[in-house]
Amino acid sequence: xxxxxxxxxxxxxxxxxxxxxxxxxxxxxxxxxxxxxxxxxxxxxxxxxxxxxxxxxxxxxxxxxxxxxxxxxxxxxxxxxxxxxxxxxxxxxxxxxxxxxxxxxxxxxxxxxxxxxxxxxxxxxxxxxxxxxxxxxxxxxxxxxxxxxxxxxxxxxxxxxxxxxxxxxxxxxxxxxxxxxxxxxxxxxxxxxxxxxxxxxxxxxxxxxxxxxxxxxxxxxxxxxxxxxxxxxxxxxxxxxxxxxxxxxxxxxxxxxxxxxxxxxxxxxxxxxxxxxxxxxxxxxxxxxxxxxxxxxxxxxxxxxxxxxxxxxxxxxxxxxxxxxxxxxxxxxxxxxxxxxxxxxxxxxxxxxxxxxxxxxxxxxxxxxxxxxxxxxxxxxxxxxxxxxxxxxxxxxxxxxxxxxxxxxxxxxxxxxxxxxxx
Amino acid sequence: xxxxxxxxxxxxxxxxxxxxxxxxxxxxxxxxxxxxxxxxxxxxxxxxxxxxxxxxxxxxxxxxxxxxxxxxxxxxxxxxxxxxxxxxxxxxxxxxxxxxxxxxxxxxxxxxxxxxxxxxxxxxxxxxxxxxxxxxxxxxxxxxxxxxxxxxxxxxxxxxxxxxxxxxxxxxxxxxxxxxxxxxxxxxxxxxxxxxxxxxxxxxxxxxxxxxxxxxxxxxxxxxxxxxxxxxxxxxxxxxxxxxxxxxxxxxxxxxxxxxxxxxxxxxxxxxxxxxxxxxxxxxxxxxxxxxxxxxxxxxxxxxxxxxxxxxxxxxxxxxxxxxxxxxxxxxxxxxxxxxxxxxxxxxxxxxxxxxxxxxxxxxxxxxxxxxxxxxxxxxxxxxxxxxxxxxxxxxxxxxxxxxxxxxxxxxxxxxxxxxxxxxxxxxxxxxxxxxxxxxxxxxxxxxxxxxxxxxxxxxxxxxxxxxxxxxxxxxx
Numbered sequence: 001x002x003x004x005x006x007x008x009x010x011x012x013x014x015x016x017x018x019x020x021x022x023x024x025x026x027x028x029x030x031x032x033x034x035x036x037x038x039x040x041x042x043x044x045x046x047x048x049x050x051x052x053x054x055x056x057x058x059x060x061x062x063x064x065x066x067x068x069x070x071x072x073x074x075x076x077x078x079x080x081x082x083x084x085x086x087x088x089x090x091x092x093x094x095x096x097x098x099x100x101x102x103x104x105x106x107x108x109x110x111x112x113x114x115x116x117x118x119x120x121x122x123x124x125x126x127x128x129x130x131x132x133x134x135x136x137x138x139x140x141x142x143x144x145x146x147x148x149x150x151x152x153x154x155x156x157x158x159x160x161x162x163x164x165x166x167x168x169x170x171x172x173x174x175x176x177x178x179x180x181x182x183x184x185x186x187x188x189x190x191x192x193x194x195x196x197x198x199x200x201x202x203x204x205x206x207x208x209x210x211x212x213x214x215x216x217x218x219x220x221x222x223x224x225x226x227x228x229x230x231x232x233x234x235x236x237x238x239x240x241x242x243x244x245x246x247x248x249x250x251x252x253x254x255x256x257x258x259x260x261x262x263x264x265x266x267x268x269x270x271x272x273x274x275x276x277x278x279x280x281x282x283x284x285x286x287x288x289x290x291x292x293x294x295x296x297x298x299x300x301x302x303x304x305x306x307x308x309x310x311x312x313x314x315x316x317x318x319x320x321x322x323x324x325x326x327x328x329x330x331x332x333x334x335x336x337x338x339x340x341x342x343x344x345x346x347x348x349x350x351x352x353x354x355x356x357x358x359x360x361x362x363x364x365x366x367x368x369x370x371x372x373x374x375x376x377x378x379x380x381x382x383x384x385x386x387x388x389x390x391x392x393x394x395x396x397x398x399x400x401x402x403x404x405x406x407x408x409x410x411x412x413x414x415x416x417x418x419x420x421x422x423x
Numbered sequence: 424x425x426x427x428x429x430x431x432x433x434x435x436x437x438x439x440x441x442x443x444x445x446x447x448x449x450x451x452x453x454x455x456x457x458x459x460x461x462x463x464x465x466x467x468x469x470x471x472x473x474x475x476x477x478x479x480x481x482x483x484x485x486x487x488x489x490x491x492x493x494x495x496x497x498x499x500x501x502x503x504x505x506x507x508x509x510x511x512x513x514x515x516x517x518x519x520x521x522x523x524x525x526x527x528x529x530x531x532x533x534x535x536x537x538x539x540x541x542x543x544x545x546x547x548x549x550x551x552x553x554x555x556x557x558x559x560x561x562x563x564x565x566x567x568x569x570x571x572x573x574x575x576x577x578x579x580x581x582x583x584x585x586x587x588x589x590x591x592x593x594x595x596x597x598x599x600x601x602x603x604x605x606x607x608x609x610x611x612x613x614x615x616x617x618x619x620x621x622x623x624x625x626x627x628x629x630x631x632x633x634x635x636x637x638x639x640x641x642x643x644x645x646x647x648x649x650x651x652x653x654x655x656x657x658x659x660x661x662x663x664x665x666x667x668x669x670x671x672x673x674x675x676x677x678x679x680x681x682x683x684x685x686x687x688x689x690x691x692x693x694x695x696x697x698x699x700x701x702x703x704x705x706x707x708x709x710x711x712x713x714x715x716x717x718x719x720x721x722x723x724x725x726x727x728x729x730x731x732x733x734x735x736x737x738x739x740x741x742x743x744x745x746x747x748x749x750x751x752x753x754x755x756x757x758x759x760x761x762x763x764x765x766x767x768x769x770x771x772x773x774x775x776x777x778x779x780x781x782x783x784x785x786x787x788x789x790x791x792x793x794x795x796x797x798x799x800x801x802x803x804x805x806x807x808x809x810x811x812x813x814x815x816x817x818x819x820x821x822x823x824x825x826x827x828x829x830x831x832x833x834x835x836x837x838x839x840x841x842x843x844x845x846x847x848x849x850x851x852x853x854x855x856x857x858x859x860x861x862x863x864x865x866x867x868x869x870x871x872x873x874x875x876x877x878x879x880x881x882x883x884x885x886x887x888x889x890x891x892x893x894x895x896x897x898x899x900x
Contacts (some may be wrong), residue, residue, distance in 0.1 A: 056568070057452035061464050062471075062673050064613055069464035070456045071520050076567050123874035124512040125560040125574050126567030127519030195503075198873055234867065235502060335495070335503050355771040395530050 012083055016043030035096040046083035049117045053132045054079050075119065075130040082134050086113040103148040111140045112173070121183045129214050135176035138207060141253075142168035157257050158305025164250035170207035170212045181211070187275075187401040197275050197337055197404050198237060207350075208244040211237040212275065218315055223303030229320035231301065231330050240341045243403025246271030259359065261373075265351040274344040274390050275337045277406045283332035288323070288387065291332075294324035301327060344390040346383035355418075363423070371420045378413045458524045458537045459611030465521045465544060466613050467674075469668055470511045470758030473551070475677045477832035478689070478749060479507030483838030484862070486694035486849045487710075489728040492735060493688065498729040499857035501891050502866050506685055510835075511868045513834065514552040519565040521545055535599075535610045542596030543626045546589045550633055552841050553579045553589075555865040557895035558882050560875070562587065576882040579896035580640075586657065589633055590696070592628045600626075613666045614760065625664040627656040628857045630767040635769050635778075636843060637897045644778040647856060651770060651779050657763045660793050664760035668753045676753035678745075686750050690742035694850050696725025698824060702810045705886065706800045709748060710831060715740035729852030754797060759833040764793040768826035772844075775819050787813045787822055794829035820846045835865075842898050862891035863898060 018041030022030065030038060056077040058070040088111030096103045099202050115134040122131050147163040175182050181200040188196040197213040215231040216224045217248075223231055247270050254263040282288040293299075298321035308314030322330075331339055355373030363367070392405040482488040490496070495503035521544050528537035553559050560574035561582045583589045600619045608617045615621030631650055634643040650656065657663060668676045678686050691711045697708040700723075707723055714724045716738070723743045732736060748755045767790035774783035790808055795802040813821055823846035824871040830836045840851055842863050851859050866889050871879045883889040 046431060055454060057454055058456040058460075059452060061468065064467045064674060065669075067611075068460055069466070069467060069611075070453070070460040070514070071464050072523060073452075074516075076572070121870075121874060122567065122572040123560075123574075123871050124515045125564045125871065125875060126570075127515055127522070127565035128567040128572070131567070131572055180876055181873075186870075186873075196869065200873070233500075237869075237873065323734060326731075329733045397755040419599055 005031045012046040012048075014045050016045075017041065018043070021293070025120045032097050033095065034099050035094070037094040038091075039093070040091045042087070042089040044087045046085055047117070048083050049081070049132075053077060053117075054081055072127075074128050075132060076122075076126075076128045078132040078134075080310045081117065082115055084113060084116045084134065086111055088112070101150045101153065103146075105144075105146040107144050109140075109142050109144075109256075113138050113140070118184070121186065127422050133176065136172065136201075137174040138170050138181070139173050140168060140170040142166065158255070160254045160406045162250070162252040164252070165247060167247040169242070170244075171280065172203055172205050172207060174205050175201070176339045181205075185401055187404040187406060191367060195334055197240070197401070199401065199403070200237075206242050206244070208242045208272075208403065210243055210273065210275065212240050212337030212341075214238055214336045218304060218313070220315075222315065223301070224315070225301055225303040225305055225318045225320075227305060227320070229301050229318055231303070231336075233336060238338065240275065240337060242272035243272050243274065243344065245344070259357045261353070261355045261371075261409070263351070263353045267348045267350045268346070269348075269390075270345050272344040272390075273341050273403060274385075274389060274392070275341050275404045276385055277334055277340070278408070279342070279385055279405075280334040280340040281407070282387065284329050284334070286328060289326045290322075297321060298323050299327040301331070301376065311342060342383075342385040342390070344383070346381050346390050348381040349379040350377065352379055363421075366423050369420070369422045371418075371421070373418045374415070375418055376413070376415045378411060434831045455786060457610075458527045458534050458541075459609075461520050461524050461611070462537065462540065463608075463611035463613055464516050465524070466611075466666065469513065469544075470760060471519045471677065473510070473834040474668075474756075474832050476507045476510050477515070477834045477836075478676075478678055478745070480504060482689070482692075482832065483508075483728065485833060486692045486728050486840065487831050487837060488689045488695070489692045489726050489730070489835060491688050491690060491726075491730070491739065492732045492741075492792065494729065494732060495856065497852070497854065498731070499855055499860075501857075501862055502869070506681075506688075509868060510865070511871075514548055515565050516647070518545065518548050518552075519567075521548065522565055522858060532605075533607060535605055536603055536607050536619075539596045539600035539603065539626075540612060540622050542592040542599060543622055543629070545666075546592040546596065546626075546633075547629060549582055549592075550589050550629070550636075551834060553582045554636070554895065555835055556867060556899075557864050557893075560878065573878060575878050576885075583633065583637055583897075585763045590630070593630055593633075597623055597626050614664050621662060621664075624655055624657045624662055625761055627653075628664075628761045628763075631656060631766055631769050631773075632637060632761070635773060638776075638778065639843075639900075640897055644773075647773050648779045651773070651781060652683050657761060657766050659763050660796055663757070663762045663797075665757040665762065667754045668758065670752065670754035672788060676749060676756050679750050679753045686760055687739055687744060690850055691723060691725035691737070693725040693727040694847070696743075698828070698847055699723075702806075704811070704828070705803055705806075706795065706798050706828065708746070708788075709798050710746050711743040712746055714743045724731040727850060727853045729854055731854035735853070756832075757797075759830070762793070762797060762829075764790045764797055764829050765826060765836075767793065768822055769828075770817065775822060783818065783822075784813045787818075787825070790822075790829075791825055792883070794825060797829060819844070823847065842894075857891065860892050863893055863894050866891050 018039070020037055020039035023036040023038060024033060048371055054077055057073055059073050061069040063069060063073050088109060090107055090109040092105070092107035094105050114137040116136055116138065117132065118135055119130045119132055122128055130391050144167040149161045150159065151161070152159040181202045183198050183200050185199040186196050200209060200211050201207055213233070213235055216234040226232060249265040249268040255261065283291050300321045301318060303318045304315035305318050306313045307316050334340065353373050353375045355371050358370045360367060381389065388405055388408065389411040392408040392411070480496060483490055493505040496505060496508045501508070524537050525541040525545065528534045528541055549561060558576045558578050560720050561577045563571050563574035569721045581588060585591065600623050601621065610617065626822065628652055631647065637643065668674060668789055672680060711723055713721050724741060726737065726742050767786050770779065770781065771783045771786035771790060774781040774786055791807060791811060792802055815821065823840060823844045825842065827837045827847055841847070849861055867879060867882060886893045
């Protein structure tokens with residue numbers, strides 16, 4: 001990439017081939033198939049990056065008694081940065097049946113991105129917090145299916161329906177390091193090392209794996225408690241899950257009956273996790289209904305107590321109660337993300353519309369129509385954690401971190417009235 | 424139309440190869456900078472951040488104050504800092520900027536004047552870093568731009584004793600100051616306003632401090648005696664290595680800017696209460712305020728550190744908040760790097776222990792006088808002959824305790840010196856998360872485990888798994 005000092009690495013080469021066959025025009029197909037097309041393509045593209053990644057700079061800080069101060073930037077710039085390269089192939093089919101009343105568009109892609117331009121977090125002991133590098137390769141595979149159905153297309157009643165399915169897996173094939181995990185980003189509060197969710201990848205692992213800390217468990221997955229019924233912090237990072245969904249499915253329907261029209265869009269997301277800090281704080285503070293159970297005699301935390309030795313542990317179920325206040329404070333303590341991790345799957349009524357069209361109006365002697373619609377967005381969602389929208393992101397510095405919800409503002413539900421004139 | 428497109432393409436390509444220098448240089452940020460701008464930044468940022476650390480974390484470990492809630496750190500779970508308590512990045516960021524000053528001063532003859540102060544600041548920050556954590560990345564560290572981004576950990580002994588270590592940089596800094604004969608003045612120096620003699624005294628006071636710190640590891644008496652005899656250390660308050668906070672933004676003390684809830688989370692510690700009360704010490708009214716429920720409105724009360732906020736209910740009105748100097752009147756407050764009072768208490772200790780031949784009582788009394796002056800409290804006539812007399816109890820304990828009081832919000836100094844001397848006797852805290860032990864080092868941050876794993880693992884193995892109860896080198900028997 002061009003830098004103030006060199007024009008090396010400025011040439012990008014973009015080869016690509018693509019082809020398609022319209023089967024329905026070559027061979028005789030059964031009558032139900034009105035159109036069939038197969039396509040395949042291969043391409044290699046180069047990506048560059050945001051400006052000013054190739055040279056460092058100094059950043060103005062708080063003035064002292066009106067006099068300026070400067071500090072070096074926290075990112076190590078890279079004057080030797082090269083473009084990242086993605087080679088991808090895609091195959092697909094576009095098939096329409098029953099006189100276009102049923103359509104099916106399927107594509108599968110497989111892309112390998114090499115020499116990715118990454119802003120990697122590095123330890124501040126190096127003097128810096130990030131480094132811009134070309135490194136690693138990621139294979140991304142996915143399947144997308146779009147189905148359009150128009151079951152009823154009569155004069156007075158029309159029904160159009162679309163199903164939109166997508167799934168993607170991004171697997172890390174190579175890392176700049178020999179072994180261990182590479183931290184791509186993190187979400188942190190209070191500069192606290194424990195209150196940090198790390199987005200890390202390992203060779204063969206999936207992009208989007210989140211790591212954090214939790215409480216000590218035995219090999220059966222039971223919490224190991226102290227004799228006083230308290231959880232024991234386990235400060236080793238453990239995998240909390242992956243924030244990416246297994247698949248997404250959108251279901252869109254449009255109805256028209258005479259002058260009335262209606263429609264709804266359902267979104268289903270299956271899989272993925274989200275760490276909720278709102279939930280952690282709300283539960284610690286006793287502000288959520290989930291922590292309303294506060295018996296006088298306290299709560300017996302579920303877990304086991306080691307009655308054996310460290311070398312030969314013997315686990316017996318815990319029977320010691322702790323005060324409810326203490327229990328919730330510990331269990332949901334935001335230092336330990338594991339207990340504040342939720343399934344991010346949801347089913348959402350993303351949009352609902354209901355409208356009426358006044359036809360053949362005469363405005364300024366023009367033939368016109370007016371459509372009045374009531375539109376509701378984000379009307380309701382079914383998900384494991386009812387307190388916030390699982391599509392929320394956390395803000396860290398200037399970037400967004402997926403899979404972490406950090407005291408985010410609530411997403412809005414909106415209901416509006418739309419008037420559309422047609423001349 | 425097609426012709427137009429190809430014409431456009433050529434034009435764009437042409438401009439790409441000609442103006443790339445402008446395109447790739449951010450017009451809003453400079454690529455090079457004068458060392459004076461960095462020096463002002465390093466001194467201010469370090470002083471501001473460590474004073475804030477002192478108030479929010481150092482004060483808790485040193486038992487000057489205690490936190491009412493969000494207090495896992497005060498309960499000695501040092502891996503869970505809340506406000507403050509994670510000083511690691513403060514050191515490395517400022518050591519990095521300071522290293523740029525040092526490089527500029529040795530590369531460019533017109534910046535030669537910056538070498539002395541840069542070396543002294545490097546020694547000062549390196550010592551504060553290793554005194555907290557023990558072995559840390561140092562010789563390979565904070566040079567990520569040219570060197571490694573995964574620096575090795577160096578032993579505390581080598582950081583103190585080796586070439587480019589603490590003592591070496593203090594000595595080379597003094598030599599650079601003494602040999603400087605240029606006419607270009609030191610700018611951006613908010614500690615001494617460009618007075619190179621001030622830096623030399625600062626360096627000598629630091630030598631005294633660090634010699635005392637390693638005094639259980641080696642015989643330091645000859646060097647201390649020489650430093651004392653030459654007398655070129657900080658010896659009056661006007662020579663202190665400090666800068667003033669202001670009353671208004673942006674250079675006021677940070678606790679003046681934070682919401683009141685953050686300030687009100689810190690109250691006087693029982694340890695502090697007992698010490699100031701037994702000394703009948705007038706400074707209590709400067710450092711703290713009477714508690715709201717006090718009957719006469721003039722009584723002070725401290726709370727034992729480290730309460731379990733989930734089982735203990737305390738009322739803020741029953742305990743003394745920190746004084747107005749830390750919030751309403753921060754124009755009276757200083758960011759403290761090194762002072763005359765601290766130097767005198769160190770010398771008094773050296774005399775008391777027999778490292779130097781000097782009058783311990785005289786040095787102690789100078790220190791106490793200057794400490795009252797520093798905190799802007801009149802020294803009562805009978806103090807030094809009564810409760811505050813050197814021989815009112817164990818003299819060594821009295822020297823260190825007086826130094827402890829005077830060093831409030833000076834980073835983690837009170838706790839560091841407690842680790843070395845055992846004074847003043849800190850209390851077992853209320854609901855310890857560290858088996859009722861007072862920690863003797865800070866834990867490495869977990870980002871080191873994640874981002875500098877191989878070197879971290881070696882360092883963690885040397886500290887029984889990054890344990891806060893493993894003593895640093897100068898603290899070991």
